[in-house]
Amino acid sequence: MGLSVTHRTRVPATPASDHAEVVWHDLECGSYRADLPLWRELAARNPGPILEIGAGTGRVALELARAGHVVTALEREPALLDALRRRPGAERARTVCADARGVELPQARFALCLVPMQMIQLLSGPSERARFLSRVRATLRRGGLLACAVLARVDPFACASGEAGPAPETVRIDGLLYTSRATRVAVGRTQIVIERERRILEPRGRSTLKALAASRTRLLRVEHNVVGLERLSPRTLQREGGAAGMRVEPVREVSATADHTGSTVVMLRA
Numbered sequence: 001m002g003l004s005v006t007h008r009t010r011v012p013a014t015p016a017s018d019h020a021e022v023v024w025h026d027l028e029c030g031s032y033r034a035d036l037p038l039w040r041e042l043a044a045r046n047p048g049p050i051l052e053i054g055a056g057t058g059r060v061a062l063e064l065a066r067a068g069h070v071v072t073a074l075e076r077e078p079a080l081l082d083a084l085r086r087r088p089g090a091e092r093a094r095t096v097c098a099d100a101r102g103v104e105l106p107q108a109r110f111a112l113c114l115v116p117m118q119m120i121q122l123l124s125g126p127s128e129r130a131r132f133l134s135r136v137r138a139t140l141r142r143g144g145l146l147a148c149a150v151l152a153r154v155d156p157f158a159c160a161s162g163e164a165g166p167a168p169e170t171v172r173i174d175g176l177l178y179t180s181r182a183t184r185v186a187v188g189r190t191q192i193v194i195e196r197e198r199r200i201l202e203p204r205g206r207s208t209l210k211a212l213a214a215s216r217t218r219l220l221r222v223e224h225n226v227v228g229l230e231r232l233s234p235r236t237l238q239r240e241g242g243a244a245g246m247r248v249e250p251v252r253e254v255s256a257t258a259d260h261t262g263s264t265v266v267m268l269r270a
């Protein structure tokens, strides 16, 4: 599941044996790199064990593990965590398959807890976030840091009303083309809804991306993917972090790129 609206065509190669869920996750999240320098910087400034919550296939956790940090990757989808465990750097990472909303975390263990790519906005409402924040605070060492990326700004669009929207993300695996295209972003009072159309195509000619552009493909499968994010301002999250007993530090920004929306990273110190 990807929460930034992206339109790139380069993603990490995913072995054919992987589950479709892994392919879509890598396609929609895997090419994002704009936030990595900030996570590396925070890891260097907050020495000690790191917990990533909602680690997916390890884009962030494995980057930090490969740089020599001690990382625990927590993720609720077993297929994503299985893929993470087979990737370079995984031998240095611990993995926990659990739902962050209910998991028992060790007390005062981590120096840094990262919540990238707006995962915090998948929690529903203030009370679920409050329970999450108090559990994270308890698992941080005294002076440990929680850093949560929140969607900074989102521009609604709808392909159905004639707006073009971003170009599809495309990857070829085992001769098949997987394409994912954001078709609608709607901003409601409490939720941001991101809709995607995912297609699996069989190219007819030898070329793949070119064949796709020329429509020389056979459609094997199409699915509609919908992700709902809570609307959450950095200020609200700071207030909630303060109520959970954490100290608010200045936010950091991850700028938008040509391919991805930007995010504001809320910093809360235990």
Ligand SMILES: C[S@@+](CC[C@H](N)C(=O)[O-])C[C@H]1O[C@@H](n2cnc3c(N)ncnc32)[C@H](O)[C@@H]1O
Binding pocket: 001, 002, 003, 029, 030, 053, 054, 055, 056, 057, 058, 059, 060, 074, 075, 076, 077, 080, 098, 099, 100, 101, 116, 117, 118, 119, 122
């Ligand atoms: C947008 S992805 C980000 C993946 C990874 N952190 C990255 O930045 O590439 C969000 C991830 O959070 C996971 N997730 C969502 N809700 C969760 C929960 N309640 N507990 C654990 N993981 C969760 C999803 O399965 C997904 O892999």
